[in-house]
Amino acid sequence: MKKFLVSSLGSALILTLAACGGGGNGGGGTPTPTPTPTATPTPSSATFTVCAPIGGNCDNPATVTEGVTQNFVVKVASGTPPAVNWSVNGVAGGNSTSGTIDTSGNYNPPASFDSGKPVTITATAQASASNSASATAVVVDNTLSQAGAIKLGTSGGNVNDTTAQSCCSGTLGSLIQRGGTFFILSNNHVLDKSEQGTVGDNIGQPGLVDNNCAPGKTVANLSEHAALKPASGTTGAAPSNVDASIAAVVAGNVDTTGSILDLGPVSGSSITAAPPSLTLANPATVLGTAGAITVAKSGRSSGLTCSNLGSITTTVQVDYDASCGGATAFTATFSNQIIINGGNFSAAGDSGSLIVTSDTARPLGLLYAGNNTGTAANVITDVLNAFKNGSGTPVFVGGADHAVSCSAIQTTATVQTNAMNKTVLTPQQQQVVAAVRQRHAAELAHDPAVTASEAGASMDNPKEGAILVHVNGTPNMPIPATIEGIRTRVIQDGTAPSVFLTADAIARATAIKEAQVKTLMSQAGIIGVGVGRSDDNAAETALVVYVERGKLTSALPATIDGIRTKVVEGERFRAFGWGKESKPMPGGACKKK
Numbered sequence: 001m002k003k004f005l006v007s008s009l010g011s012a013l014i015l016t017l018a019a020c021g022g023g024g025n026g027g028g029g030t031p032t033p034t035p036t037p038t039a040t041p042t043p044s045s046a047t048f049t050v051c052a053p054i055g056g057n058c059d060n061p062a063t064v065t066e067g068v069t070q071n072f073v074v075k076v077a078s079g080t081p082p083a084v085n086w087s088v089n090g091v092a093g094g095n096s097t098s099g100t101i102d103t104s105g106n107y108n109p110p111a112s113f114d115s116g117k118p119v120t121i122t123a124t125a126q127a128s129a130s131n132s133a134s135a136t137a138v139v140v141d142n143t144l145s146q147a148g149a150i151k152l153g154t155s156g157g158n159v160n161d162t163t164a165q166s167c168c169s170g171t172l173g174s175l176i177q178r179g180g181t182f183f184i185l186s187n188n189h190v191l192d193k194s195e196q197g198t199v200g201d202n203i204g205q206p207g208l209v210d211n212n213c214a215p216g217k218t219v220a221n222l223s224e225h226a227a228l229k230p231a232s233g234t235t236g237a238a239p240s241n242v243d244a245s246i247a248a249v250v251a252g253n254v255d256t257t258g259s260i261l262d263l264g265p266v267s268g269s270s271i272t273a274a275p276p277s278l279t280l281a282n283p284a285t286v287l288g289t290a291g292a293i294t295v296a297k298s299g300r301s302s303g304l305t306c307s308n309l310g311s312i313t314t315t316v317q318v319d320y321d322a323s324c325g326g327a328t329a330f331t332a333t334f335s336n337q338i339i340i341n342g343g344n345f346s347a348a349g350d351s352g353s354l355i356v357t358s359d360t361a362r363p364l365g366l367l368y369a370g371n372n373t374g375t376a377a378n379v380i381t382d383v384l385n386a387f388k389n390g391s392g393t394p395v396f397v398g399g400a401d402h403a404v405s406c407s408a409i410q411t412t413a414t415v416q417t418n419a420m421n422k423t424v425l426t427p428q429q430q431q432v433v434a435a436v437r438q439r440h441a442a443e444l445a446h447d448p449a450v451t452a453s454e455a456g457a458s459m460d461n462p463k464e465g466a467i468l469v470h471v472n473g474t475p476n477m478p479i480p481a482t483i484e485g486i487r488t489r490v491i492q493d494g495t496a497p498s499v500f501l502t503a504d505a506i507a508r509a510t511a512i513k514e515a516q517v518k519t520l521m522s523q524a525g526i527i528g529v530g531v532g533r534s535d536d537n538a539a540e541t542a543l544v545v546y547v548e549r550g551k552l553t554s555a556l557p558a559t560i561d562g563i564r565t566k567v568v569e570g571e572r573f574r575a576f577g578w579g580k581e582s583k584p585m586p587g588g589a590c591k592k593k
Contacts, residue, residue: 048076050123050135072105072135074123082131084123140303142171142261143210150219150254151273153261153298153353155206157190158197158222159215161324162208168324169207170351170576171300172219173366174276175258176246176384179391182256183246184220185383186352187368189575191245192225194320194329199223203247207300209349219254220247226386228320229330238332240386242378243318243368243575246394258397260354262304263296263361266405271304274361275398276354280380281362283312283338287533288501295340296358296404297367299350306358306406310341310374310568311544313510314530315517318369318376318573333521336382338365339530339544340375343570351576354380360401373546373570425457425465433465436484440467449475451493458487459535460542460566464558473497479537487558489536499539506531509541512561516543525551527572534564542566546573 050072074081086101088094094101101107107121124132143155150172157169170190176183184203188194191203204216225245230236249256257275264274286294287309296306314337322329340346340355346367355365355377365377384394425433433455444453444467451470458466466487469479472494479490509531517529528546535542542564545556549569556565 046076046079046082046131048074048081048123048125048131048133050121050133051075068109070107070109072101072107072121072123074105074133082125082127084125084132087122087124089120090122140301142298142300142303143206145206145211145216149252149256150205150217151259151261152184152255153263153273153300155210155300155349156184156186156204156216156219157207158193159202159204159208159218160197161190161193162213163324163326166324166326167208167213169209169300170349171353171367172203172205173299173352174260174354174363175249175254175256175397176387176394177397178387178389178394181391182249182254182397183223183387183394184249184254185244185246185354185366185394187243187366187575188225188228188245189243189320189368190352191222191247193324194575195225195228196323197222197225197245207349210300217253218250220249223248224387226383228332230332234330236333238334241334241336242366242383242386243332243334244366244378244383244386246387256397258399260298262298263356263404265403271405274402276356276396277360277362277401278396278398279360279362279401280396281357281360281364283309283364283379284503284506286357286364287312287531288503288506290498290500290538293358293406295355295364296361296406297346297350297353297355299346299353299367301347301349302344304404304406305345306404307340307342307345309532310339311528311530311532312338312506313513314339314376314528314544314546315521316369316376316528316530316546316573317521318575320575334376334378336379337530338377338379339528339532339546340365340377342374343370343372346370346375346576348576350375356404358404358406361398361404362401363396363398368575369573370576371571371573373568375576376573429465430455433467433486436486437467440483444469444479447471447475447477449473456489458489460487460489460564461556461558463567466536478539481537481540481562481564482558485558487536487564490539496538501533501539501541505541509543509563512563513543516560520545524553532566534566536564536566540564544568546570548572 074084086105088101089098099108099110120134122132122134152172152174154172156172161168172184172186174185176185199222201222202218203220205219206216223246226240226242228238228243259273259275261273262271264272293306294308298304315335316337317331317333319328319331351368353367355367356363363380365380366383367377369376387394437453437455441453444450449471451472454468456466456468458464466489468489468491470491470493479488513531520526520529525548527548530544532542532544534540543560544566547567547569
């Protein structure tokens with residue numbers, strides 16, 4: 001697959017993944033002329049932003065399909081936008097390497113990936129060279145129709161996943177084999193419409209959303225699903241504990257090497273496709289590995305992205321729609337799940353993607369849900385076991401271990417999740433932390449590795465204060481997780497040593513999590529609990545508690561049974577399909593699922 005990544009400075013670029021259905025003018029008499037309002041001139045120094053309009057509004061940053069022109073506009077709070085000059089990567093009008101943009105703001109992406117070189121699209125006011133706004137986008141071709149035998153990590157889904165108003169689809173993630181038969185592996189809610197499909201349903205590529213809500217080429221037929229809906233009512237455990245379905249491939253229409261778009265090395269001006277490793281990854285081993293980038297995936301909406309594990313053995317609640325684009329129908333609770341850090345690791349439409357280790361491409365998880373702070377995935381061994389039958393347990397179609405080219409792209413997903421949730425401490429909080437730090441400053445300073453201490457904010461819970469303990473090297477004695485009930489945060493001033501979480505430490509934290517999860521999940525606002533790495537001290541595990549924003553009614557303790565707690569506040573987790581309106585809606589708005 002070829003892929004081109006654009007990065008940003010300044011204001012955010014807003015793009016759309018799929019245009020909505022068009023419409024026409026209705027019949028009738030000659031309309032009454034409407035007086036043209038007089039536009040209010042806008043000074044060239046007025047602040048403006050750059051975006052791609054969707055129904056007259058600016059949507060969230062997203063991907064642009066390779067080879068498809070995307071229009072950019074200048075937006076101001078009021079008045080007429082200033083006349084601007086457009087540039088790409090500082091070059092007026094751009095070029096063939098980074099893409100071109102005309103005087104009307106129509107951006108044409110390049111034809112190939114440019115080895116990860118960051119590109120900035122800028123609008124500069126003609127009357128004031130110092131007044132400009134910059135924008136970002138990701139250009140991918142995972143949404144395009146593929147000729148011949150398709151590679152995976154691509155747009156697709158059940159061709160019947162449509163209603164009178166909407167059509168939806170996700171990602172055809174990977175290839176597995178059982179008893180000599182090849183199957184596409186994806187989610188239940190992508191292939192089987194959350195158990196509303198029928199065995200034999202056609203699975204098309206590209207998906208409906210990328211084919212004007214019309215069926216794409218039939219590449220497989222729905223075979224089986226793992227039970228997804230709670231056994232009774234609208235809330236409860238997912239019976240199979242996975243969101244997965246398989247579809248038997250149509251001979252000749254799927255690449256039987258198991259190649260996934262973007263999973264191979266950078267070669268010249270492109271990232272090659274490659275199969276995953278045949279060896280499965282152990283989530284605990286990946287969590288214990290030091291490093292900012294440990295996992296990767298290639299999906300329909302955001303292409304190739306890389307990040308690290310937020311938590312394992314996670315119990316999490318996920319909301320599902322009644323139908324494509326519909327209201328929430330049920331909430332399923334999953335256990336032993338994986339959560340990946342970063343709201344940019346995946347996007348709506350990436351459901352069904354295979355998550356692999358970035359250094360070896362070993363299968364780790366099946367992506368199925370997410371929110372603005374992270375991505376949820378089923379443990380891959382649980383997924384394969386769900387489709388065990390008389391022919392045996394399915395195995396991946398793949399090859400040897402190999403690295404994924406995360407270093408060849410720019411990713412923002414590795415930024416620690418809680419960095420987005422920083423808050424300013426109240427003066428009272430600052431005073432309490434400062435007083436506790438002062439009482440223990442001399443005691444902390446006795447350790448030769450401790451260079452200083454100060455009052456600040458926790459990274460494990462940014463709404464709480466912490467004693468910031470600066471160290472250079474490894475302290476003689478471990479820094480306590482709390483002092484007089486106040487969290488501590490260890491900051492390495494020198495070169496931070498590689499820190500691995502031991503299997504014993506992860507096992508102990510997991511045992512404590514299992515003992516506490518029922519009590520924690522019964523509290524209002526808590527939607528998930530898992531085991532991860534502390535942001536306040538990277539050498540320690542943490543119980544990671546996922547909280548629905550603004551819904552937590554009581555404060556969580558800084559530690560539980562001696563293990564730090566880490567609070568991640570965000571939206572509810574939702575199944576990550578992608579939908580669009582099949583008929584014109586007010587303002588032409590598209591809808592995410």
